[in-house]
Structures are given as structure tokens and as C-alpha cells.
Amino acid sequence: MSAIMRRAIGLTFAVLLGPAVMSIGTGLSLPSASAAEPVTVTAAADSYVDAALPTSNFGTRTSYLIDASPQQIAYLRFDIPAATDLTGGVKLRVFAQSTHTAGVTAYGVADTAWTETGITYENRPALGPASGKSGALTASTWKEIDVTSVVGSTGPVSLALQTTSNTSLRITSKEGANKPQLVIGDTTPPPPPPPPGEFLVSPVGDGTYQAVSTTATFTGTLKTVGQSAVAKLKAGGGGTVRFTSGDFDFGSEYFVLSNLTDIDFVGAGIDATIIRNNSSAAADTEPFSFTGTNRVKVREMTIVAAGSARTSSDALDFDKGNNSLVENVKITGSRSRGIVFDGKDAGATAENNVVRGCQISGIPGAAVQFLASSRNTVAGCTISGTGGPGIYAQQSSSTAAQPNKKSSDNTFSNNTIDQAGGDGVYISNGDRNSITNNTITNSSDRVASRDGIRITSVVAGLTCDDNSVSGNTATDNQATKTQSYGLNIASALCNRTVVGSGNNFAGNRLGPIRDVGTATVYQGP
Structure with a gap:
């Protein structure tokens, strides 16, 4: 047998035995088995x-x-x-x-x-x-x-x-x-992705702004440079639009932003960065008008949306907004509501959003509203002098593309709400919402017969189930009281509401609690 044939047979034998074989007489070495997959x-x-x-x-x-x-x-x-x-x-x-x-x-x-x-x-x-x-x-x-x-x-x-x-x-x-x-097993995480891009937006003249990154510069109106920066970041997979300190005035314009993922809008701080517009057009003119967001953040700024009142022109509007964050934002002007997440349209969701550390005052509608929107959090916000509810979780209308879709599994905690025009916290046909450790005073300031916390059904046959209320103070300390009840479970279609411990509902116009719900569970004083 030739040396070449002997070597070929040895190589074949080693391969057939597999990676456990470390060496064969021919001098061939094979690698040991790799580590097991996690x-x-x-x-x-x-x-x-x-x-x-x-x-x-x-x-x-x-x-x-x-x-x-x-x-x-x-x-x-x-x-x-x-x-x-x-x-x-x-x-x-x-x-x-x-x-x-x-x-x-x-x-x-x-x-x-x-x-x-x-x-x-x-x-x-x-x-x-x-x-x-x-x-x-x-x-x-x-x-x-x-x-x-x-x-x-x-x-x-x-x-x-x-x-x-x-x-x-x-x-x-x-x-x-x-x-x-x-x-x-081997739990080494993959390497992190490279950091996203960033545009710095600043005023450069009367009504002129500039957005600058390492790869592009845009100059023009606030709307033009902002939307151009967003388009560039969107094409690159995400990033940050950062505003310097200063006053940023749209005039009557506003951002129109669609299908965004991983875009952050960050100011220099409340009252340091002020973004404003003013319009009385017969159309919605939200400074931030989002349609379709995922992991979008708006942080550290003041927003003033002036103009004649409407029912649906807000300061921050998230249609089909998911996994998004509004943090440390002050809103002192709006034609309607402050912050809205809306999941009522065909195929839409509006879930897992967080509103935290915000200050909202002096607007004609609700401060924060979830419309057909679930699994959201509002925490640590200060709300005062609104025309509508402080926090409002509401079902879609019976004529919406997703009719009577509930707002459920939301958490509202550690908020301070004073002189809401309607209810301080209003749950309308939602399930499993948690209202915890809020301080609510002097509600029903503009709409009569409203409450600190109201849980109800406003749609025939549509229930509101398993909501919970604990650790809240809801009282009226005005000389002329307006807040009817600290807690009003206002419908027999509200089942198994849990009234936990630590609530203080004393001092209201008509009494601490009104309960016409079904199978309400009282767990504490």
C-alpha cells in the first residue's frame, strides 16, 4: 500500500470517528467539540x-x-x-x-x-x-x-x-x-450596535433654524429642518433630534411624523427648550403629530400649542403609538388635550407607553388620555387647571374601525391632580386598571357632578371589570366644594372593583364613596 493511500485511509478513519478523536497515527489533528449552545x-x-x-x-x-x-x-x-x-x-x-x-x-x-x-x-x-x-x-x-x-x-x-x-x-x-x-450556558451578549446618529437643532436667525449632524446640515423653518433630520435618522435606523436651549416657534406649522422607530426628541430641560405654535385653523395642528410610533421618546422640554379650542388638536398626539416615552415635558397650552395615545383605527394598537414626570396645566381638555389604548403608565405627573379629566382611559366609539375597544391594564400612580375640569381620574369601560397613590383635589372645576376618581360604563352591555384603587387621597379643600365623591363606581356593569387600603376620600361635596358597582371588594379602611 502506498504512503498516499495509507494517509487517505487514516484521514477517512479520523473523520468517521468524529471530533472526539484528537489525533491519528498519520499525524492529523482534529479540533475538539465546540461548546454547547446556550x-x-x-x-x-x-x-x-x-x-x-x-x-x-x-x-x-x-x-x-x-x-x-x-x-x-x-x-x-x-x-x-x-x-x-x-x-x-x-x-x-x-x-x-x-x-x-x-x-x-x-x-x-x-x-x-x-x-x-x-x-x-x-x-x-x-x-x-x-x-x-x-x-x-x-x-x-x-x-x-x-x-x-x-x-x-x-x-x-x-x-x-x-x-x-x-x-x-x-x-x-x-x-x-x-x-x-x-x-x-454561554450567556455572552452580542456586541452592542453602533450608537445612533444625532442632529442638533438650534435657532440661527429670525424664524430660521439649523439641524446639524456629522453627515448633513439642514437650514430653514423649524418644520423643514426637523422633518428633514427625522427622515435622515429614519433611513439610518434611528437616532436623536436634540434641541438646544431657546424658543422654537413653528408659527402656524407643526411636525407631521409617520412610522417612526427609535427616534428621540430631546430638549435641554423644562422651560429651557420651549417649542410652540399658534393656529386657529379648522384642522388639527399638534406641534408633534405622530402616526405610527415604536420606541419614540419626547423628553426635557416645554410645549405650548396655542390657538382656538378644538375637540381634537392636542400638544402631543400619538396615533398608533407603542412603546413610547414622554418624560419631563411641561405643557401649558393646547387647543384640546395634552398627551393622547389613540389605538382605535383599523389594525391599530397603542400600548406599553409611559408618561412620567410631566407638568400639564391650563388646557381645555384632558391632560393625558388613552383612547382604545392599554398597558400604559402615567407616573409622577403634576396636573392642574384642565378643562377635562386629569387622566382619562376611554373606550373607542361604537362607530370606530375597532368599535368599543377598551383601554385596559393601565397603571396611574403617584400623580398630583388639582382642579381638573372633569374627574381627576376617569376610567370609562376599561378593565384591570390600577389607580395607586395619587393625590387628587378639587375636581369637577368646570363640569358639574364629577369626582376625584370615577369608574363607569357608558356603553350599554359593555363592562368595566377588575379595576383597583389603593393608597389615594381624593378630597376637596375648597370653601365651595365641587368634587362630588372621592370615588364613584358609577355603573352596575363595573364588576369586582377592588378598593384597597390607604385611601382617603373624606371631605368631598357629597361623600367619600358612591358605589353602584357589582361585587365590589373592600380590602382596607
Whole structure:
């Protein structure tokens, strides 16, 4: 047999034996097997518990609420397949719906017998040792938390998530689109994408503005340069339109912005950057008119939208707005409402949006309105002197493309609302909305017979179910009182409203609570 043939046979033999063979007599060396791919396990059960609603279960919710006061803790259970190699580390991967500075800490939980539909604050399992921290969270992004130290074996594993912050946050549950996962093995994240582009917008003359980036400069009216910058960023996959300090005047114009993803509009701070327009046209003239947004942010500015009043010309209008953030924005003028998220049109959604730290005053309509819009958060806002409700969650009309579509699973917490023209907080035909730790005073300032908090059905046969109210103050301290009730459950179609602990509804014009609902649950004084 020739040397060439012997070498060929040896090579064939080595290949047939596979990568476990390190060497053959021919001198051929083959690589060892590569590391196993990471194993991903989706949560088998999850829920959260709420100290303000100690006997309530939230196992069917599409997200968790996590807060230090009132204490809200998320519990998760995973079933790790037998023989899974844990030596490469274990990380919990969760999808944040809130931007949050403190984030959460993960804990081990020895008890794995709790059930998703049975766990409550009263029967919650004890927390074990702490593991990793998430650090700051950004809305609409995944976050990984190292839990290697508390996941020591395969089979059922329970974890908990807790925060030290009194600002609530929201994380998607297994009932949502982005389910919690354990990632076991090589958990090295992919490299981050390159930073997005940025345009700096500044006034350069009387009525003239300039938007400057490293690749382009636009000069003209505010509308022209802003929309040109957005188009450039949109083509590149996203970025930031940053406004300097100063007064930015559209005149009678306004931004018309469609189908945006990952675009941020950032000012230099409330009252440092002022964006204004003034129009009495027989049309909507919102300074920011969005149609179709995903992960869009508007932050750190004041908006003044002047002109004759209309029913639907707002300061910030998000039609089909999802996963978007309005933060630290002051609104002192609008032809109608302050901030609106609208999901009523055919095929539209308006979900998972956050309004935080905003100041809204002196406008003719509602301060913040969700129309056929669910799973949103309003937190830490100051609202005063509005013509309509302070916060309004409303179903679509019976003639809309999606008729009678509800606004549900929203969270309104830690807001201060004074002299709302209508109700302080108004839930109309929504389900599972949470109204927590708000201070509401002197409502019904313009519309008679309105309340601090009103939960009702205004559509025949359409219910409003499982809403919850806890830790709120809703009172009237005026010499001539206008706020009828602290809480008004105003329809028998409102089922199983939970009135939790810590509410103060004293001092109103007609009384603390009016309840004509069905099977209302009272859990506290």
C-alpha cells in the first residue's frame, strides 16, 4: 500500500470517528467539540403580589408591577430540563416596559409549590438570598440579570424580582409577547450596535433654524429642518433630534411624523427648550403629530400649542403609538388635550407607553388620555387647571374601525391632580386598571357632578371589570366644594372593583364613596 493511500485511509478513519478523536497515527489533528449552545427556558409560571391588595392574584396579567411602596414583588418559576449543564452560568432575561433608574434585584425562592393563579401577597413565599441586579432599565429593551448563585440544580426553580425604589416599574410576563427566560450556558451578549446618529437643532436667525449632524446640515423653518433630520435618522435606523436651549416657534406649522422607530426628541430641560405654535385653523395642528410610533421618546422640554379650542388638536398626539416615552415635558397650552395615545383605527394598537414626570396645566381638555389604548403608565405627573379629566382611559366609539375597544391594564400612580375640569381620574369601560397613590383635589372645576376618581360604563352591555384603587387621597379643600365623591363606581356593569387600603376620600361635596358597582371588594379602611 502506498504512503498516499495509507494517509487517505487514516484521514477517512479520523473523520468517521468524529471530533472526539484528537489525533491519528498519520499525524492529523482534529479540533475538539465546540461548546454547547446556550439553553433557553421560558417561564412556566409567573405573577406579582401587591401589599395594597393582599388577597388579589395577578397571574393572568401580561406584565408585572414592581414597587417598594406599596410593596409589589414579581415571582417566576422555571422548569430546567434534567441533565442541563449549569456550569456556564445562568442569567434571567426580562423585557422592561419602563425606563427606571434603580431597576430590580433577583432573589432565590426555595418554595416552588406556589401557583400562578393562587399566589397573593398574603401567601407569598419567603425570599431567599439576593443574586444579581439589573441596573438601570430602559423601556422596550431586554435586560439580563446574573442568577447563577441562586440556581444550583435542574428541575423547578423559583425566583423573585424586587426594587428598592418607590417609583413603580413594569416588566413583561409570560402572558405577554416578550416572555421571561432563563439563559443557561454561554450567556455572552452580542456586541452592542453602533450608537445612533444625532442632529442638533438650534435657532440661527429670525424664524430660521439649523439641524446639524456629522453627515448633513439642514437650514430653514423649524418644520423643514426637523422633518428633514427625522427622515435622515429614519433611513439610518434611528437616532436623536436634540434641541438646544431657546424658543422654537413653528408659527402656524407643526411636525407631521409617520412610522417612526427609535427616534428621540430631546430638549435641554423644562422651560429651557420651549417649542410652540399658534393656529386657529379648522384642522388639527399638534406641534408633534405622530402616526405610527415604536420606541419614540419626547423628553426635557416645554410645549405650548396655542390657538382656538378644538375637540381634537392636542400638544402631543400619538396615533398608533407603542412603546413610547414622554418624560419631563411641561405643557401649558393646547387647543384640546395634552398627551393622547389613540389605538382605535383599523389594525391599530397603542400600548406599553409611559408618561412620567410631566407638568400639564391650563388646557381645555384632558391632560393625558388613552383612547382604545392599554398597558400604559402615567407616573409622577403634576396636573392642574384642565378643562377635562386629569387622566382619562376611554373606550373607542361604537362607530370606530375597532368599535368599543377598551383601554385596559393601565397603571396611574403617584400623580398630583388639582382642579381638573372633569374627574381627576376617569376610567370609562376599561378593565384591570390600577389607580395607586395619587393625590387628587378639587375636581369637577368646570363640569358639574364629577369626582376625584370615577369608574363607569357608558356603553350599554359593555363592562368595566377588575379595576383597583389603593393608597389615594381624593378630597376637596375648597370653601365651595365641587368634587362630588372621592370615588364613584358609577355603573352596575363595573364588576369586582377592588378598593384597597390607604385611601382617603373624606371631605368631598357629597361623600367619600358612591358605589353602584357589582361585587365590589373592600380590602382596607
